[in-house]
Amino acid sequence: MSFKVIHYINQFFAQIGGEEMAHVAPEIRDGVVGPGAALNAEWKGEAEIVKTVVCGDSYFAEHEKEAKETILGWVKAEKPDFFIAGPAFNAGRYGYACATIAKAVQEELGIKVLTGMYEENPGADLRNYIYIVPTANNAAGMKKAAPVMAKLALKLMKDEPVGASIEDGYMNRGIRVNFFEEERGAKRAVDMMIAKLEDKPFVTEYPMPSFDRVAPNPAIKDLSKATIALCTSGGIVPKGNPDHIESSSASHYGEYNIAGVKDLTAETFETAHGGYDPVYANQDADRVLPIDIMREFEAQGVIGKLHDFYYATVGNGTSVANAKKFAAEYSQKLKAAGVDAVIMTST
C-alpha cells in the first residue's frame, strides 16, 4: 500500500497562467499536476500524489481565511497521509501560501506536512513550526530540491526519526536535541578558536539568534509642516523605464524628480514590476504611488510638502541584501534633503 499525498501548488505551476491569473480561487484536481510528477518519481510507488490543490497566489494572500477554510475542508475529506506544498523557490506570495497552508493542515488536521522554498522567502519565517526544505531561488532548482523533499517526506510518512537539519536537509527549526559528543567542550572550544585564528573553516555549536528589529522613530509632531517622501517596491517608473530596472531580482533602484507632477497617467508612468499583473498600474500608476492625492493634501496644507523625488525599485525576487543596500543609500539622500517622513507602498 502506498501513502496518499495531497500536493499544493500555485496557478503558475499548474500552467493556468502567470500574474494575470494570480487571482484564481482554489480548485482541487485528481492526481498529479506539474511539479508533483518529480516527487512521485522519487517515491517510486511508496507514496503517491492523489490530489493536487491549485490556488492563485494573490487569491491566497488577499483571501487567506476563505482559502484556508476551503482547502482544509478538501484535505479533511480526503484523509491523506501527508500534505506537501511547493516548492516555492523565491516567489514571496507563493512561499507565504505554502508555509501558511501547510502549518494550518498540520495544526488543525494533525496531518504531517512539508514544504520547500528559498531561505529568504518570507514564508520561511514559519520554519520553527513546519519542516521547510531550503531550495534555490528559482525553479531551475527543482531538480536538486525534489530528491531532498521526497526523501524527507517519506521519512516523515514512515514515522522514522528525523535527523538534525543539516543531515536531513531542512531549515533549522530552533529545536535542540541532547546527545553525547565524543570530545569534551573545552577541547572543542579550543579547536574552534585555533581554526578561527588560522582562517580555517569551523562550525559554531551555538549560533547567536539574529533579532534584526529597528525601534519605531518618534511620530511627526506637525504634519502641516512636514516634508513627506513617497517610495515604492511596486516598480513605478517614468514611461519607458529609463534606468532599466529589472522586472525581477532588481539590481538597482531609481530616483525620479516629480516636482510639478500632479498626476501619474498611462502616458507618463508605468510599472517595471514583473511579479504582479501590471494592467492596473499601467492604466493609472497613482494606484501604486498616490501622487495625485498627495498633491491634493499638499495644496490643502494637510502636509507641508511632497518631496521632489521619489525612490522606486522592483520588489520581485529581489534579494534582502540588495533591498537593504538600496534603502540604506536613498535614506541618506532623504535625510540630507530634510525629509521628515516616508510613505512606502508595496504591491
Add this chain to the structure above:
Amino acid sequence: MVKEIERAGIPVVHVCTVTPISMTVGANRIVPAIAIPHPLGNPALTLEEEKDIRRKLLKKAFRALTTEIEDQTIFE
C-alpha cells in the same frame, strides 16, 4: 527597505496588502491596502471613487505617522 529607512532615523509607514509579510520584514507602522496589483486603487470603481480610497488610505498613513508607538502596529 522600511527597516533601513527607520534605521536612518526617518519615521516610515508601510502601505501594503499582505500585512503579515510586512510584520515579518519588520515594518513598525503598517496600513493595510486594497489589493496586490492596485494597493491604493480599485479599477472596478470610478476614478473619483478610487480617489476617495486613496484619500482614506493616505489619511490612515498620516495617522500612523503622527501616532507614537512602541511596537509594530497595524493601523486599520
